[in-house]
Amino acid sequence: MSVTLRIEFAGLCLYVLDKDKDGVTQRVGVVMPNCRNNDNNVDSRHADGTIGEPHVAYMRLDAGSLGIGPVSGESGDGPRVELIHRLLGELLLPIEDATPREVIGEPLVPILNSQHGDIALKPDLFTTAHPDIVFRTVLVGGHFVAKRGGKTWRFPSSLRGTFAAQTAPFEGTVVWEREFKSLEAIKLTMTSLDGTAPMTFPDLKPLAQHGDHEGRSLVMIKLANLCAHNPIEWDELDLRVVQEDKDFKWLFRLLDDTSRIGDWATRLDDRPLPFPVLDDNSMEGDEDCTGGKFYGSF
């Protein structure tokens, strides 16, 4: 008896890796910036004066896992009937004390920590109904599944040398898995960002078709914060292909500049906020629009 939860994160997510003194990742917080259209809390103008494209955050569930729809096709296809829940809240994952808490691996996405330690997470992102976020969750245990085989991106050194330049096949989607040895189904609870109004989803049960080549029982969900152009990423609609991932600028809404230079606009000094750009020499792949990661406690 066991079930493995596989979460696919897509689009604008900030992964906050909370490591202990030995460098072991004890937990990973995932927050999605609020990039919604028609939200009075959201100013679509970035600190560098450019306008950000609206995004929508959602959770995708397989109706088959809930027992109310046909079972899905093969695991690479996604659900036959997909249920979409728009996100505004915190997702609480099952708790199981018996398994190790350490999170193995890391997403391969641009690092947003400053070389000088003068960038911090905005306070209270993980404790309050912060207006700059639409979603958060905390991952404990399990591991990130590497998907590092696509386009080659360059994240420039910018902001007066704040970041080390990075060139890598950044992951367009980040996959995290955890096995729950004592469970046969996954129970998800969503609360408001202030921790109230808990709503528990019906049990998500593994589908035979979701098993992988190792024969595990999988429950798969997708958590996404994708641009309003084609947020469900249906093949039938045009998928945006970008050379410059300017949507990445939204992630700076979650960070504070503590350099005493001033706010972001002052610090930028007429330069744009940095964002990943496809390298001049790149492998081919389907990946677009990546998240970012930050090393720090929360």
Added chain:
Amino acid sequence: MLLPTQPNLRFLTRDSDITGAWWSAHSAGAETSLGLSAVRRYIEVHGGTSLRFLEPVAGIQRIHPLPLAFSLDLASAADAQELLRALREDPLVLAADVSNEFTFPTPPMAIFGLPVSPEANVARSICRFDIARFPVTCEGTRIAVIDAGEPDHELLVGVLDYYGMHSAMQKQQVHGTAVTGVLAAKLAGGAMVGCCNARVAYFNAWTDSGSSFIFERDFYVRALLSFLASDMRVLNHSLSSTKHDDVVAWLFGRAEELGKVVVCALPATRHPYPAAFDSVVRVGKFKGGRTSPTGLTASVSAPGTGLWLLDAEASYRPGSGSSFAAPAVSAALWLAAMSCPNFSPADLRDMLIRTVRGLTTTPHSNIGYGLLDAHALGELVKAHCSCR
């Protein structure tokens, strides 16, 4: 008359088209004996024998919708060896043994390189690789691959010669692992689970600093020179660049003059080179492909969506991209070139296009003239080869 303790031959097939046809007939209650001639002959001679589908290792049915494992009752133990030999020589059979304890190869990647969705599987069954159709005469010649990362996977052991940097970071970049897997992955016993049984000369055009990848133009040019100087006929290329490089352009021109074919993934970026060079075969994804932002048109297409790919640390993942469609075409062209060395690159490209499924008069931007049909290509090669 069957023996009281009936010996039993078990085998695993690699061709979903054949097993799919068997399954359809079996489900409808019809008698069938697969497309395997040795099995068919055996059943014709020994009337009491029966062929059954086996539930193989747990994962295989979950990944693939079609049965691949079969059990055949034998009339006598003495019959087994001859039939076993015939089956093991059949390119459609991955593994066979006479034992009730028969263990299927693990991981069960008989289906490696096959699309995971039923829809895409239809495409795969058309775009099938039956190397028996190709009168391959010089298997020793390798396919060149220029890619990214250091392949490190149990299904690539003994498959490739690696030229490039060794580092932990290079092993994390799995693009080249996935591409080489589609091209030429093999099970431990040597059974072919990629698209062909070529050995691969793999050139990694990237180094790293420990935290960033660095494209090495000199390595890249040297890789092209190595390809030109060798007896290799086919280069699989999934790297694309924004900038026209005169030296690279000249080398691609020389490749054509030297009788070599270059297969490029249709760019999903605004990086047109080298796919824009004349004489390059550009491969799009048959399903889910999109117009290339470069404005380039595909020559042909192959399955490139929802494929099972080799991944880091001996694992597998579903993935998509024209990078993973291109190796199917490279494999088919390698088989054609090896079958008939006299064919020029222009001959090979012409035959490739003439044999696609859904041939159109003008190429579609995403799928070119149509879907690769390796089977038909093999037949055409056989019909027109003047080597023998």
